[in-house]
Amino acid sequence: MRDRTPHTSPPAPSRRRLLRGTLSLGAVAASAAALGGCDSTLAQGFTGGSPTPDRLNFWNPFTGGDGERLLAMQAAYRAGHRSTDLKSATFVWGNPYYTKLTLATLGDRPPQVAISHLSKVPTLAEAGLLAEIQPADLARHGLTEDKFDARPWKKSQLDGKLYAIPLDTHPFVLYFRTDIAEKAGLLDGKGRLADVDGPDAFIDALRAAKEVTGQWGGSIASVKDASTQFRLFWSFYRQISGGDLVADQGRKVVIDTEAAAEALAYIRRLTQEKVVPTTTDGPGAITMLTTGKAGFLMDGVWQVLTVQGSKVKFDMRPLPRIFDDAPYACAADSHSLVLPKAPSESAQRLDLSLGFVASLLGSSKLWAEGGHIPAWLPTQRSASYKALEPQSHYAAAADGAAYDPAAWYGGAGSSLQIVIGDAVTAVFTGATSPTAGAARMKRELRELASRPSPV
Numbered sequence: 001m002r003d004r005t006p007h008t009s010p011p012a013p014s015r016r017r018l019l020r021g022t023l024s025l026g027a028v029a030a031s032a033a034a035l036g037g038c039d040s041t042l043a044q045g046f047t048g049g050s051p052t053p054d055r056l057n058f059w060n061p062f063t064g065g066d067g068e069r070l071l072a073m074q075a076a077y078r079a080g081h082r083s084t085d086l087k088s089a090t091f092v093w094g095n096p097y098y099t100k101l102t103l104a105t106l107g108d109r110p111p112q113v114a115i116s117h118l119s120k121v122p123t124l125a126e127a128g129l130l131a132e133i134q135p136a137d138l139a140r141h142g143l144t145e146d147k148f149d150a151r152p153w154k155k156s157q158l159d160g161k162l163y164a165i166p167l168d169t170h171p172f173v174l175y176f177r178t179d180i181a182e183k184a185g186l187l188d189g190k191g192r193l194a195d196v197d198g199p200d201a202f203i204d205a206l207r208a209a210k211e212v213t214g215q216w217g218g219s220i221a222s223v224k225d226a227s228t229q230f231r232l233f234w235s236f237y238r239q240i241s242g243g244d245l246v247a248d249q250g251r252k253v254v255i256d257t258e259a260a261a262e263a264l265a266y267i268r269r270l271t272q273e274k275v276v277p278t279t280t281d282g283p284g285a286i287t288m289l290t291t292g293k294a295g296f297l298m299d300g301v302w303q304v305l306t307v308q309g310s311k312v313k314f315d316m317r318p319l320p321r322i323f324d325d326a327p328y329a330c331a332a333d334s335h336s337l338v339l340p341k342a343p344s345e346s347a348q349r350l351d352l353s354l355g356f357v358a359s360l361l362g363s364s365k366l367w368a369e370g371g372h373i374p375a376w377l378p379t380q381r382s383a384s385y386k387a388l389e390p391q392s393h394y395a396a397a398a399d400g401a402a403y404d405p406a407a408w409y410g411g412a413g414s415s416l417q418i419v420i421g422d423a424v425t426a427v428f429t430g431a432t433s434p435t436a437g438a439a440r441m442k443r444e445l446r447e448l449a450s451r452p453s454p455v
Contacts, residue, residue: 010240021065056352057111060102061093064215065305069370073363077356085353094413098124101340105129110340110352116164118155118334119404119411125163126249127408127453131339133162137350140359149375151401152334164336165357167364168372170301171332172231174320176209178313180295184208192206197321199266206275209295217275218296219288222428224281226421227413231331232298233424234321235261238402242326245420248444249409250453253445255439264427264434278429287384289314301371304391316390318397333412334402373398408453419444 032106062070067090078086089111091097099121104110108128116124124130138144143165145153152166174196181187186205187449188194196205206217237245246252251341270276280288288304289293290310297307298319307314319330337357342348360367364379369389373395374380410416420441427437 006291013275017360043126044167052085053346053349054083054352056349057354058088058113058356059091059097059111060085060088061097061114062115063090063093065370066302069366070283071151072134072250072366076363077359080359081355084356085107086356101128101131101261108343110342111173112339112342112347112349113356114338114340115167115411116336116338118164118166118336119406119414120158121164121336121338122249122406123408123453124338125161127157129341129342130163131348132168133165133339135162137354138162138165139285140351142355143354143358143361147377149377149380151398152336154374155334156336164338165361166375167335167337167360168367168375169332169398169401170372171330171394172235172298172319173301173330173394173397174318175289175299175303175315175316175338176296177289177292177295178315180212180292183212184295193315193317196239198324199269202320202322203269203273203275206270206296207273208239208253210275213293213295216288216294218276218298219280219285219294220276220298221282221285222278222425223284224282224424226418228282228421229424229428230417230421231300232267233263233420234331234404235329236266236322237332238294238326238329239263239321240324240325242329243440245405245441246407246410246449249447250405250416251408253442253449255438255442257442257446259315260438260441262323264424264437267424267431268427268434271430276334295427301373301391301394304371314390316348318394318400328400329402330400331404332397333403334401335372335427350402407448409448415448416445419448 013126027413041070058074060070074086074088078084099108101114101116102124106308121130148166149169152169156162156164156166176193178187178191181193184194184205186194186208195201208217210217237260238261241256243254243256243259245255247254271278277288285299286306289297290307290312292312297303304316321328336382337360339348339350339353359377364374364376365382365384368379368385368391370373371391374385379385400409404410404412404414405416407416422438423437423444426432426440427434432440
């Protein structure tokens, strides 16, 4: 008979406690040094003592146009808060950034405020790495639920608790050359793109544009760009099924392989009809649009500055509705502001942090110029944003935002995007069939789901 006598030994420590216990300051410092280009703020975030009460450390992964706009938003904050010593550190986008944020939080040296994609928030929150944000604390700074776009606000929560403050929504959309569309007879009387929804209507529009360009109807990255291929598939898959790929924070695979095969079949049709090329990388896909070799481009809103820089005539709209079987959907994510869990209230600097967050949200118009749809409704509903073209023309896409499946191996730049995107590419290029591609996805997801979370 099994011994049922109570034992007095302490309970096994959680994985989070074990990880924290193994993170000596020397090991964490070595991780920081390996990053390269780290300033004193970064070093302190990993190894330094508690900063002074007026110090606010902020981490983000933004470079390029987004980085420039964020610098301007921070400058606006500094101008109005001269007594606060704001220290900002920028890291490599993707998993390296989230790894460093995790290490710093486990090592009790997190920044007070950090950027996180909402697709990453469920995993970070479940691991105990984020501070829960109370409505009363937000209200002191004018940050109430009614001032936020409902979809990213809901995505900022886990089990009814708020762990992030959404900054934007950035969906996968459709760019088009207005001059080419006009010659192809695709514009309505107001100069807007005519209806291209539906499986045949979209391909017909691509075919009409191809007749004008003499080369291709549209372009999309397919070479070494699994994330873009994932977004194309995820948009169509959600339009068909409305369902998910995994559940239970990634521990259970629930992909509908029939819906996946149907989405893949349409993606393959784009290349079989020879209206979209199969050998284009990210920069090349944009160049095809800007040089008139393609009339359409399927990409994220974050490319708007690059296309604007080419000085060509173009516009944007939400990705077409190809399938009517479920509510409209398009792949999307949101940037949000999170408060990594600090070891003490004094280190958390709650009101200082939320004041900074409120200031960034107040600069949402500047952020929107870079392509992102503001989550802050006072900006999204403002006349100045509605006058912003072409950025305001795809704002409705936020209503159909389909966030990445919640899983520790999912989210921006993740293993899930890579394995699913690679399977899509194999079908897109004709290397495998839609049915085989869907089966491959299920195998790959099962393998990912079998791995234990590192946190």
